[in-house]
Amino acid sequence: MSILNYYMKLATIPQLVANALCDRSCMSVHELPYSVYLHIPFCKIKxxxxxxNTYVNLDDLIEPFVRALINEIAIIGAGRPGHRxxxxxxxxxxxxVLMPEQLHRIISAIRKHFNVSPDAEISMESNPSDLDVAYMTAVRQVGINRLSIGMQSAHLPELDLFARRHDHPTVVRAVDAARRGGFDNLNLDLIYGIPNQTLEMWRESLNAMLSLTPEHISLYALGIEDGTPLKNWVETGKLPAPDDDLAADMYELASDMLDAAGYEQYEISNWAKPGHECRHNLQYWRNLPYPGLGPGAHGYAAGVRYHTILSPQRYIKALERIDTSLEFPRTPAVDHAVVVDRSAEIAETLMMGLRLTQEGISRETFRQRFGVDVLEHFPELAGRFAAHELVTVDEHMVRITRRGRLLSNMIFRELV
Ligand code: SF4
Known part of the structure; x- marks a missing residue:
């Protein structure tokens, strides 16, 4: 694509999004089609x-969980029957970890209670150790058409540090199995900023991943989360603390390499071949509705943000029967729900929209949704953030810059 065409394309995307709202007669965002998230809380190794929110050694609960999830789909579906x-x-x-037959029952339940679009994107996360041609073929036949594989690294010491179940040859075989099974839309995840990882090791992981030619790539900076063994090792000095400057260099290196390989960055952590952006995640970043089901799932629908019970045992108990007495989107499995007021919705829409590096925030779409110009609400965007080249602002759009992506957490903190 020529540079001129590239910039013309960037200029067109926000207008398409504005049109998407207007074509529906500027309807409330809560009437727009849903993206449904299903949380499967089981892993073979932590x-x-x-x-x-995931658990090991609970294989006996998998089938009762599937039955509970199907009941939850029926309850949510009863609140908005036939919603697209x-x-x-x-x-x-x-x-x-689910069998194809279990996946089939779950997807069929959604088709029964909602109007699933003929071209719906149906994604599934996976561990490379679980994927062979027979499994992939069966999963594809269920209707799942996008597969995300947790590659994380091409280096065995890094995978061992994480206690992952796979090595790099397993990932190569998994990608081959997925292709043979009929998947033409693959995502690979990688992690950077790993203790003792050098820039050269990161480059090797990126090259190993690029040689597998996925349609979509997600890159995540390693987070040292409370309660994890990794945090304990860093706190007790067994591992060095992450080096933020080195992690920023890794991010820059990845941006250059993926750009050279023909991937377009469309979100702070996500790159895709043209036309393969993850539609489900775009729904989150546009702050549009997504019912969330399964233990510990987060959801946003009908102006309510909620999360469900964390414990699989309590979740299964709460959904033993189909109880539709609660107001949508609440179900007996919802643990906490809040009505999102206008100022919270505005703040969330800004924070999420700034993550979209190409699409950004359309001033027109924002005005249609909230009746106010985004710059009137957040004057510092056109002020100090633009002056420091962290965002660009023009007549139509507000977008984060390449420099701003490295400081995105600070920008979000200061804005909201
Ligand atoms: S990171 Fe590991 S433990 Fe956590 S959900 Fe993924 S596979 Fe399971």
């Missing part, structure tokens, strides 16, 4: 950096 669903995302945890 990784040393992981603070997600454009994307479904099975995350976790490790959804690839």
């Amino acid at each position: 990784c040393t950096y992981c603070a997600f 669903v454009d994307t479904i995302y099975l995350g976790g945890g490790t959804p690839s």
Whole structure:
């Protein structure tokens, strides 16, 4: 693509988003199609950096959990029967611990209670150790059409540090199995900023990943989360603390390498071949509705933000029967729910929208949604943030700059 075409394309994207709202007669965002998130809270091994709501050694609960999840789908569906669903995302945890027959029952339940678009994006996260051709073929036949594989690193010492179940040859075989099984939309995850990781090791992991030609790439800076073995090792001096400057150099290196390989960065941590942006995650970043189901899932629908019970045992108990007496999107599995007021919705929309490096925040779309110009609400965007070249502001758009991406957490903190 020529530079001129590239910039013309960037200029067109926000207008398309504005049109998407206007084509629907500027309807409330809560009437727009849903993205449904399903949290599968089981893993075979707990990784040393992981603070997600996920559990090991609970295989006996998997089938009761599937039955409870199907009941939860029925309850949520009863609140908005036939509402259009454009994307479904099975995350976790490790959804690839489920059998194809269980995945089939879950997806069929969503199809029964909602109007799932014929071209819906249906994604599943997976562990490379679980993927062979027979499994991939069966998963593809269930209707799952986008697969995310947790590669994390190409280096065995780094994978061992994380207690991952795989080595790099396993990832190569998993990608091959997914391709043979019919997947033409693959994401690979990598982690950077790992203790003792050098820039050269990071370059090798990136090259190993690029040689597998995924359609989509997610890169995450390693977080040292409370309650994890990794945090304990850093606190007791067994591991060096992450080096923020080196992590920033790794991010810059990745941006250059992925750009050279033909990937477009469309979000702070995400790159895609043109047309392969993750539609489900775009729904989050546009602050549009996404019912969340499963233990510890977060959801946002009908102006309510909520999360569900963390414990799989309590979740299963709460959903033994289909109880539709609560007001949508609440179910017996919802642990906490708050109505999002206008000022919180504005702040969330700004923070999420700034993550979208190309699309940014359309001033027109923002005005349609909130009746106010984003710069009137956040004058510092056009003031000190633009002066320090952290964001760019023009007549139509507000976007974070390449420099601003490195300081995004500070920008979000100061704005909201
Ligand atoms: S596989 Fe994923 S969800 Fe499971 S423990 Fe590891 S990082 Fe956490």
